[in-house]
Amino acid sequence: MKKLINAPADVVAEALVGMAAAHPELAVDHENRVISRAGGPTPGKVGVVSGGGSGHEPLHGGFVGYGMLDAAAPGEVFTSPVPDQILAATSAANGGAGVLHLVKNYTGDVLNFRMAAELAEDDDIEVATVVINDDVAVEDSTYTAGRRGVGATVFAEKIAGAAAEQGTDLASVARVASDVNDRTRSFGVALTPCTVPTAGQPGFELGADEVELGIGIHGEPGRTRGKLAPARELVAHALDAIHADMPLSGNVVVMLNGMGATPLVELYVAYSELASWLDGHGVTVARSLVGNYITSLDMAGFSVTVGMFPEELLELWDAPVQTPALRWGR
Amino acid sequence: MKKLINAPADVVAEALVGMAAAHPELAVDHENRVISRAGGPTPGKVGVVSGGGSGHEPLHGGFVGYGMLDAAAPGEVFTSPVPDQILAATSAANGGAGVLHLVKNYTGDVLNFRMAAELAEDDDIEVATVVINDDVAVEDSTYTAGRRGVGATVFAEKIAGAAAEQGTDLASVARVASDVNDRTRSFGVALTPCTVPTAGQPGFELGADEVELGIGIHGEPGRTRGKLAPARELVAHALDAIHADMPLSGNVVVMLNGMGATPLVELYVAYSELASWLDGHGVTVARSLVGNYITSLDMAGFSVTVGMFPEELLELWDAPVQTPALRWGR
Amino acid sequence: MNVELCRAWMVRFAELIDADAGRLTALDAAIGDGDHGVNMQRGMRAAVAALDESPPETPGRVLIATGRALVAKTGGAAGPLYGTAFRRAGKALADTESASAAELGAALVAMLGGIQELGQAAVGDKTMVDALTPAVSAFEAAAGDGLGAAVEAAARAAAEGTAGTVPLQARKGRASYLGERSIGHEDPGAASTALLLRALAEVTAAS
């Protein structure tokens, strides 16, 4: 295992030290492992909190700031945070108007956030929870733990964050977030596995000419293994899967996301294919993101996320945001 | 070779198609391979142009926009652009107040930009050239082609771009750029080699426990090969080399840059070490960047860039910038 | 089972987890995200530390303190599941000074109930439930022959139940994302549950 780290067990704690040093506009509670806005909660504003295992950077800590998250709770690598930690993040985000929990749909995340919400209620903090489950690679049935939450998390954090910044109440911010989730779908492809520092070796073996189709963001194998193909085909595979689940039309917000080790020049090649596929299907790109936003450590690969948003959601998308990883308008 | 591409020879052309699709605020001339601001040159403003081989994304195209570059000329992967192409970029950036060429110090870049400058003079475009050479891994002597231009390029593009935006004249913008170069030093470390698409295999072999110290940005081996060490030691090695060449003190702008395949969580771990080294040496971080800004395709590794800037340069650093890869203040 | 024996059970469970952390993580890497061993290690070390810090007076309190520590430190799916399981078991023992075989059996039933209530997994879903359910039945069937016989039967049943997860397709937890590809692998959570009952059998035999 070749990593730019000190000790596998210290990665998360030391990365938090680095984030605190690099971003004075953030406050990092190293004991509870909470990243929040340096200014503290905004009185009267709904707090927006997310969290989950680490290893997906910039998600979630890189999205803390004006117009997006109020606080994030990063767990160990690929391990959901614990209830006390999520409670601390919830308190750090509580401006008195209640707190929204944006939870990616994984058993661990769901259970720990549920316990944290109960603890928060004990502290008289009103909590609303929206579970994100946009991964079309997993069919949502009694035969699975349900669809994974992936790229839609970025969209929901941005848009719900903007709504909260505008003074919208908790129930409405939660409604906006679940609306975003309902209108968004994702699909991921891995060219290489990734290595969890404490595991020390790749999560799976992949031949030089093989890819994993329908991966999540935890280094798990995908639904199927395929042959390495031109970007055109891999991107079409992802879009076909999304289109089959949610027929695409009209204006969309798209994210061509890198899994962590795929260089930007390749992401732009893939984006050119994404743009021409959508164009060929009469779909118009209203807004787009190309880069590493929700990653899997050192995995090479990409994911495509498409949101079919009405004007109101596009306006919230365009609202000013100022975080380490997403910034515009101020 | 496992890459998210279609054909090795088409990578640059297709990535430009992707950039054009993703960034409507940019204009891409596919025939000449020039990326410029969609609005065209700003009348009366000094144009700032850079360029070089591709494979370093977001450099240079990702830095085209308000407050930074007016145009960029991306060559083939790791191959400097050709004179006609640089001339086209120069014309696209020419608002009538002259054009600054920011050139990384590589024989190919220097020679092609020199020929382009001659062609521009023929077209009555006044051109000033500043060569960036900040890499302390190469000693600047008659025994080398001189120091390579690496991280300081990002600083020079940002700061010279801000000066130009404020209406400063060509000679002064050039003076600011060379001032930035004179006050900036860099050092890079590779954990893995990278693979040029058309070459199809890694530029060098590196053992599981080896690193290359003192690398450039073209996948070349470094000055020496070392043993894989904790991030603390690798970062200290880079900072010691910089400090030995330019004793660090006072306020600095630092960039902890990823080479392309190193995940952000590792860069933050490394940044925590950089921050504590500087703190231990009584150096204050005035501004910082952590992320992939000047890369080497799919190489894993990092580079450290430190600029010792006076207040005027810090003010230019803080000036609004709106590009795909660097944005604040608007 | 008195407080010393219950505490010894938790300590032994932590030891077995430490010894097998690598194997548990490898099992999780195959069909999950490769952290179950590390998670359980972190959780049980915290639990043992908590028991050392303020030694509980009753077996029930030992299990509750263990559950609290697991919830607070483990994370992942296993944290809340095991944490709730231990707390429920502890509550079931109320404040008995020394639990009879029947009382311990009831505690194991409560443990299983807590896991199923929280995780909604049924037998055959390829989870820890596939190890704990047969263990509980075996325990109760053998409870008449005394604690020693019951825990030994439970440990054996849990091990068999764990082996039985190999041919199953997961319907709960991360492994379910793999669909049919989850078939052919042993479930890591079932494996750690088998260690829990193995630890119980060992400390009982030694007492």
Added chain:
Amino acid sequence: MNVELCRAWMVRFAELIDADAGRLTALDAAIGDGDHGVNMQRGMRAAVAALDESPPETPGRVLIATGRALVAKTGGAAGPLYGTAFRRAGKALADTESASAAELGAALVAMLGGIQELGQAAVGDKTMVDALTPAVSAFEAAAGDGLGAAVEAAARAAAEGTAGTVPLQARKGRASYLGERSIGHEDPGAASTALLLRALAEVTAAS
């Protein structure tokens, strides 16, 4: 050398580059950035295309057109260097219909001059200059024995000069960044220059 022969020279050079592109790129990967073969291929293909598009009337014009195409399409260090070299050589031939051995020798001298003026490299710096310099001397020494002998001597000298770059430490170009680590590798630009003179010898012998 008449215009046909000169054109044949360029075409043959392009063929040899195509055939050896992989080797040239591999040499460059070892001490540079792994693109010399691809660069020269791109450049010489463009040159041959240009010569086909509007066939020049004189050998001088053939070399100038080749130089222009190389500057316009090659990029890297090799583009301006070879481009200038060919343009200088072409200008040296002025508008001779057919160049004598002496005139061709003068053109090769101009070629070398262009490279050194632009690149400031001296013999021993581990560049194409280490292949071209001995080639030029050998050509002039043998020019008295006629063109055939001169080009053959030049080709052999260029090959030897290229082999001679192996033990050298680079002082120019990317390879110089490696310091002592550049020792033990053949310089890719010298290798492509050797192909240029090999092509000249072949077409001359065949004519």
